[in-house]
Amino acid sequence: xxxxxxxxxxxxxxxxxxxxxxxxxxxxxxxxxxxxxxxxxxxxxxxxxxxxxxxxxxxxxxxxxxxxxxxxxxxxxxxxxxxxxxxxxxxxxxxxxxxxxxxxxxxxxxxxxxxxxx
Amino acid sequence: xxxxxxxxxxxxxxxxxxxxxxxxxxxxxxxxxxxxxxxxxxxxxxxxxxxxxxxxxxxxxxxxxxxxxxxxxxxxxxxxxxxxxxxxxxxxxxxxxxxxxxxxxxxxxxxxxxxxxxxxxxxxxxxxxxxxxxxxxxxxxxxxxxxxxxxxxxxxxxxxxxxxxxxxxxxxxxxxxxxxxxxxxxxxxxxxxxxxxxxxxxxxxxxxxxxxxxxxxxxxxxxxxxxxxxxxxxxxxxxxxxxxxxxxxxxxxxxxxxxxxxxxxxxxxxxxxxxxxxxxxxxxxxxxxxxxxxxxxxxxxxxxxxxxxxxxxxxxxxxxxxxxxxxxxxxxxxxxxxxxxxxxxxxxxxxxxxxxxxxxxxxxxxxxxxxxxxxxxxxxxxxxxxxxxxxxxxxxxxxxxxxxxxxxxxxxxxxxxxxxxxxxxxxxxxxxxxxxxxxxxxxxxxxxxxxxxxxxxxxxxxxxxxxxxxxxxxxxxxxxxxxxxxxxxxxxxxxxxxxxxxxxxxxxxxxxxxxxxxxxxxxxxxxxxxxxxxxxxxxxxxxxxxxxxx
Ligand SMILES: Cc1cc2nc3c(=O)[nH]c(=O)nc-3n(C[C@H](O)[C@H](O)[C@H](O)COP(=O)(O)O)c2cc1C
Ligand code: SF4
Numbered sequence: 117x118x119x120x121x122x123x124x125x126x127x128x129x130x131x132x133x134x135x136x137x138x139x140x141x142x143x144x145x146x147x148x149x150x151x152x153x154x155x156x157x158x159x160x161x162x163x164x165x166x167x168x169x170x171x172x173x174x175x176x177x178x179x180x181x182x183x184x185x186x187x188x189x190x191x192x193x194x195x196x197x198x199x200x201x202x203x204x205x206x207x208x209x210x211x212x213x214x215x216x217x218x219x220x221x222x223x224x225x226x227x228x229x230x231x232x233x234x
Numbered sequence: 235x236x237x238x239x240x241x242x243x244x245x246x247x248x249x250x251x252x253x254x255x256x257x258x259x260x261x262x263x264x265x266x267x268x269x270x271x272x273x274x275x276x277x278x279x280x281x282x283x284x285x286x287x288x289x290x291x292x293x294x295x296x297x298x299x300x301x302x303x304x305x306x307x308x309x310x311x312x313x314x315x316x317x318x319x320x321x322x323x324x325x326x327x328x329x330x331x332x333x334x335x336x337x338x339x340x341x342x343x344x345x346x347x348x349x350x351x352x353x354x355x356x357x358x359x360x361x362x363x364x365x366x367x368x369x370x371x372x373x374x375x376x377x378x379x380x381x382x383x384x385x386x387x388x389x390x391x392x393x394x395x396x397x398x399x400x401x402x403x404x405x406x407x408x409x410x411x412x413x414x415x416x417x418x419x420x421x422x423x424x425x426x427x428x429x430x431x432x433x434x435x436x437x438x439x440x441x442x443x444x445x446x447x448x449x450x451x452x453x454x455x456x457x458x459x460x461x462x463x464x465x466x467x468x469x470x471x472x473x474x475x476x477x478x479x480x481x482x483x484x485x486x487x488x489x490x491x492x493x494x495x496x497x498x499x500x501x502x503x504x505x506x507x508x509x510x511x512x513x514x515x516x517x518x519x520x521x522x523x524x525x526x527x528x529x530x531x532x533x534x535x536x537x538x539x540x541x542x543x544x545x546x547x548x549x550x551x552x553x554x555x556x557x558x559x560x561x562x563x564x565x566x567x568x569x570x571x572x573x574x575x576x577x578x579x580x581x582x583x584x585x586x587x588x589x590x591x592x593x594x595x596x597x598x599x600x601x602x603x604x605x606x607x608x609x610x611x612x613x614x615x616x617x618x619x620x621x622x623x624x625x626x627x628x629x630x631x632x633x634x635x636x637x638x639x640x641x642x643x644x645x646x647x648x649x650x651x652x653x654x655x656x657x658x659x660x661x662x663x664x665x666x667x668x669x670x671x672x673x674x675x676x677x678x679x680x681x682x683x684x685x686x687x688x689x690x691x692x693x694x695x696x697x698x699x700x701x702x703x704x705x706x707x708x709x710x711x712x713x714x715x716x717x718x719x720x721x722x723x724x725x726x727x728x729x730x731x732x733x734x735x736x737x738x739x740x741x742x743x744x745x746x747x748x749x750x751x752x753x754x755x756x757x758x759x760x761x762x763x764x765x766x767x768x769x770x771x772x773x774x775x776x777x778x779x780x781x782x783x784x
Contacts, residue, residue: 117491119498126490127369127374148318154316167235
């Protein structure tokens with residue numbers, strides 16, 4: 117350890133690792149994992165999201181899950197919130213849709229209008 | 235990618251209740267669902283909720299579960315980690331106000347009156363990983379001091395902050411440091427007093443177990459300020475986990491160059507060693523501690539000269555309590571003015587208390603200086619257990635004062651308590667309800683001192699013995715009213731003439747109890763124990779009923 121700058125680097129690295137702290141997250145993705153969601157393949161969706169984020173080295177996004185939100189016919193449901201913007205609810209997000217969702221909404225900041233549940 | 239973390243309370247109590255097996259079971263369940271790559275499992279220090287051990291916190295939600303049994307694990311993992319719902323049936327009873335709940339940063343601010351300084355990281359970080367400490371600004375105060383501040387500036391900042399020693403006496407820390415800084419000597423030492431043998435006090439243990447680096451960083455800063463390059467931590471012998479965590483922390487800090495030679499290329503070196511006590515209460519007294527640290531029998535030295543002049547191995551030495559040292563880095567990093575914005579004008583900052591006794595929620599709290607006992611009991615203790623009224627509290631362990639209901643609304647800080655003839659002490663709050671007998675309490679306390687007196691001086695060696703004998707006679711209805719007066723006289727004499735703080739502190743409980751509960755002592759002399767606790771020989775002729783407190 118030679119300097120404060122070096123310490124700062126370690127801090128950033130550790131924070132990234134600890135990104136689950138919540139406050140430092142840039143965005144959050146919530147996967148509906150009620151029984152209906154799981155039956156509709158929400159587990160696979162979740163796995164795909166985690167894999168995608170990892171491959172793209174996106175470290176500042178929290179992925180959490182939630183129970184059934186009462187829109188069973190749209191499962192798997194994925195909700196995305198970027199910063200303090202409004203929570204966007206998507207329906208029928210299967211593994212095939214995951215890469216595009218992350219590219220457009222998480223990385224591009226633009227919700228994918230046609231998948232939004234209204 | 236890791237999306238969730240499961241932190242299991244890893245304190246000794248939880249361990250003895252099978253936290254280890256719970257960890258294994260959680261891991262097995264996670265493997266069953268194929269979640270092992272996305273959910274991280276680990277131990278964390280004290281969570282602060284002693285009532286729900288063994289406990290588990292699941293982040294990022296920060297959900298606290300407990301007390302958890304082995305057979306609860308499958309349900310917990312399936313519900314929360316697989317399906318993503320809160321496992322309602324296993325939740326720890328809600329207790330937002332206790333201030334002792336495990337929190338995640340997003341939840342900060344919800345806990346009223348709880349600006350945490352000392353326990354900011356405890357329960358959040360993995361104490362065996364230095365990087366987690368660094369992630370929460372760890373070692374930045376040291377870095378700042380070494381690169382931007384002179385030793386004199388560090389010293390001045392601590393002075394300006396008005397930080398007072400948290401070991402019991404509330405001595406101004408900056409002043410103590412300046413005595414050592416002003417000494418010309420080739421070698422000076424920083425000693426951390428982690429003996430913590432005061433009955434009912436365990437705050438230092440929880441700090442050491444939950445955030446060991448905070449103490450190390452405070453010691454290094456003290457060393458820089460006063461010109462010491464070596465530190466010693468004197469840890470109570472029974473604190474096995476604290477010692478292990480400290481050793482790990484020291485090794486990690488040295489490996490990273492945050493302790494050791496030429497820290498951050500500044501030319502400043504600081505080495506820290508650990509020394510284990512062997513279970514004598516008197517070794518918490520600073521000069522007895524030094525004797526013990528030097529390998530001799532732990533008996534107090536003559537003061538003056540004070541340790542700041544002739545201390546460890548005859549060199550100028552700063553001795554500070556664990557909690558005192560844990561306050562140092564935040565002050566240096568943030569500022570003296572920030573610190574003074576907390577607490578009261580005369581005693582800034584926060585105080586960590588352990589609360590125990592007849593309240594609904596016992597445990598660890600960090601509250602601003604100046605909070606009243608009534609607030610602490612109502613807000614953090616969840617009120618008196620079974621709504622039995624408050625009778626008295628003992629602050630600061632055995633050497634602490636008995637606080638009568640009249641003092642319930644006195645702001646708790648060092649100066650104000652002293653003005654009311656009481657002491658804040660080290661930070662144990664023993665809360666007693668009206669079913670407790672004051673003579674019985676005084677007797678238990680005196681038995682402790684009788685056992686722990688080191689025997690060096692007569693007033694304490696003989697006085698504690700005689701006082702405990704007399705109290706025992708009183709418990710058995712075999713003492714007279716004159717005996718009560720004699721007890722008071724003896725207590726005064728021992729307090730005045732004892733050689734060290736142990737003997738001087740031993741009679742405090744009796745003297746303060748006599749102030750508010752004299753008639754209860756006298757009732758015993760007349761043959762009755764009003765609460766019916768004492769093994770009186772005769773039937774109480776008349777029952778005094780105390781009610782209406784709190
Ligand atoms: C009998 C006795 C026991 C003590 N035990 C402790 C202890 O366990 N921990 C502690 O920090 N201070 C203890 N003290 C107080 C120390 O002597 C000393 O004042 C303190 O460590 C100074 O640190 P501070 O200025 O940071 O409070 C004890 C004092 C006496 C008289
Ligand atoms: S007061 Fe008690 S503990 Fe202190 S030196 Fe005297 S005998 Fe020992």
